[in-house]
Amino acid sequence: MITSQNPYEIGLDKNQANYAALTPLSFLERAAFVYPDHTATVHGDARRSWSETYTRCRRFASALQQRGIGKGDTVSVIAPNLPEVFEAHFSVPMSGAVLNAINVRLDAEAIAFILQHAECKVVLVEREFGALVKQALEMADIDPLVIAIEDFTFTEGEQIGSITYDELLLEGDPEFAWQPPEDEWDAITLNYTSGTTGDPKGVVYHHRGAYLNAMSNVVSWDMGRHPKYLWTLPMFHCNGWCFPWSLAASVGTSVSLRHVREEKIYDLIRAEKIDHFCGAPIVLNMLNNAPDEIKQGIEHKVKVMTAGAAPPAAVIQGMEEMGIDVTHVYGLTETYGPSVLCAWHDKWDDNSIEEKARLKARQGVKAPMLEDLMVADPDTLEPVPQDGETIGEIFMRGNLVMKGYLKNKPTTDASFAGGWFHSGDLAVRHEDGYIEIKDRSKDIIISGGENISSIEVEGVLYRHPDVLEAAVVAKLDDKWGEVPCAFIKPKPGASLTEAEVIEFCRSNMARFKAPKVVVFGELPKTSTGKIQKFVLRQRAEAEE
Structure with a gap:
């Protein structure tokens, strides 16, 4: 019998047997089950297996729920790349809450804005940033539970918080029956943009995207099974580009690097x-x-x-x-x-x-x-x-x-x-x-009606044997509208002049693209190593 209705939709409904919301939390559960004894995290002499890591995450998620933290709540963390931050990428969403890893290089005012804008209920703080967070909390109109992360390799700074991370773990159930998200579109993390031209914007990630980008990393980088990964990239930066979840998917080893x-x-x-x-x-x-x-x-x-x-x-x-x-x-x-x-x-x-x-x-x-x-x-x-x-x-x-x-x-x-x-x-x-x-779009240099790519000029500068770091920005010019202004940090012991740099560029690219002004010295950077061009643009205008 022929029917006008699509036969592939008759009686073929989505159900618990054939559908599950995508979430990277499932990677952790599998890693702990299949390779319980494989090393998950390394920090100094401390090593924990995937089984131990999963238990700690379940304890923390359980403890958060017992304290009333759940769906729609924000848990912030301000700490260097430590195992506790790695664990938070699983434990916080296992509780139903949303993880907000904050850039540790921000000032107190910016952190206060983020904590208040995110309506933070819990904040995890490592002692290096204790005084900074205390100052931020005094500015913000919120009163979150403050949890101290203790790093046995670091004793400077000020420890703040009413309870430590390890103490909170003891409150939690090691067999906590966490639930996956009801919908893979549910928020999993919140990341703030740098806010160089105003207040930071809160970027919301969902479980589906986190799952898929974690797998995308594994596939596109040929990570294979049991990679050993070093945290030179901050975990607060786009959740470490989703690599905490990639490492769980590939059952790798996360090696901390504080500085x-x-x-x-x-x-x-x-x-x-x-x-x-x-x-x-x-x-x-x-x-x-x-x-x-x-x-x-x-x-x-x-x-x-x-x-x-x-x-x-x-x-x-x-x-x-x-x-x-x-x-x-x-x-x-x-x-x-x-x-x-x-x-x-x-x-x-x-x-x-x-x-x-x-x-x-x-x-x-x-x-x-x-x-x-x-x-x-x-x-x-x-x-x-x-x-x-x-x-x-x-x-x-x-x-x-x-x-x-x-x-x-x-x-x-x-x-x-x-x-x-x-x-x-x-x-x-x-x-x-x-x-x-x-x-x-804001960094393109328009000189005499011609577009000059600052990246192209920087590429030439980096070919000079005495240039260690380089950045190029636009500088206002009465004749040309804008001209390239180069900021250069020479290699130690090198002696460079403005004339030498300009001539090198003229010899290696179209002459009109060469810098008209060269400034030597340190280059301002963000915590992820990006050169702060908005600062350099201000400096360029101050140069004669």
């Missing part, structure tokens, strides 16, 4: 046989320029994933020459961290190391779990031609795009106009479809 120091990084790579770590280009540059004696003795394969500012090809080349394989990714807080990557092709293997570095410096193509990616006119949404020349804005859509901005519908609606997420980043698309960022 990013080149000698400690190399020591841990050797001692713990680290095979994966993430870091901003500035971290890679630091490792490139470390003394040769601390680089020795790494005889196993190491992979690094980098993003943030576009890494100059020279920085990638330096890492590759040390035998460290670089994967370049791109994303924003609004896209769970990396959602675009420079996927490698075997046919590129025979290229020179310089050409490989140039190819890897491109942002690339959509990650496995991103639905769509385009470079288009920001007004018409018409895709730009794949000519490597025409600049447009990067747009994304799919499951790796945030739920939206907390309590900010107008900005949410604007960012999703036309059914795409508007990144604000400007790029070209090459003939092979790979995208390459040319600038943030």
Whole structure:
């Protein structure tokens, strides 16, 4: 009998047997069941298995619920990369609450805004930031439960809180029967943007996106089984690009690093046989320029994933020459961290190391779990031609795009106009479809009617043998409107002049793109290693 109704919908309903909401919490449960004795976390001499980690997470989630914390509540954490922060990525959402990992480099006023805007009910604080959080709480009109995270390797600072993390664990049930989210669209974490042009915006992640980006990391980076991962990337930054959940999915080992120091990084790579770590280009540059004696003795394969500012090809080349394989990714807080990557092709293997570095410096193509990616006119949404020349804005859509901005519908609606997420980043698309960022929309330099990419100029500067760090911003000019202004930190012992730098650029790129002003000194950075160009723009205008 033929029916007009779709036969694939008759009696084939969604039910408990054939459907479960996606959540990265399921990765932890599986890791503890399948590999209970495999090492999950390392911090100094302390090591815990996946079974122990799962028990601690269940205890903490249980203790939170017993204190009335549940769905719709926010639990904030202000701490360095420690096992307790790793655990919070599971335990807080297991209680039904939302995790809010806060940038530890923010000032008290910014932290106070975040805590109040998020209506924080609980805040976990490590003693290095105790005085800062105390000051923030005095500014905010909230009274959260303050829990002290104790790190046996660090004794400075001021411990605050009415109870310690370990004391709270004792209140919880080790067999706590936590429940997955009712809906995979439920919020799992809250991450705030930097707020360099106003108050920070609260970016809401959902369980589905966290699950899919965690798996996207595993697939796109070939993490395999039991990777050993070093935390050079802050866990407060897009939830560590979702790698706490990726490590549970791949049953890896999370190795803590309290402060990013080149000698400690190399020591841990050797001692713990680290095979994966993430870091901003500035971290890679630091490792490139470390003394040769601390680089020795790494005889196993190491992979690094980098993003943030576009890494100059020279920085990638330096890492590759040390035998460290670089994967370049791109994303924003609004896209769970990396959602675009420079996927490698075997046919590129025979290229020179310089050409490989140039190819890897491109942002690339959509990650496995991103639905769509385009470079288009920001007004018409018409895709730009794949000519490597025409600049447009990067747009994304799919499951790796945030739920939206907390309590900010107008900005949410604007960012999703036309059914795409508007990144604000400007790029070209090459003939092979790979995208390459040319600038943030606010960082492009328009000189005499010509667009100059600050990233392109920086790439040339990094090729100079005496340049350690470089950044380029626009400086107002009576004749040209804007001209490039370069800020440079020379390598130790190097002697550079403005004239030498300008001539080097003129010899390696179109002359009109060369900096007209060069300033030497330290470059201001965020906690994730990004150079603060808004500070440099202010400095540029003060230069004669």
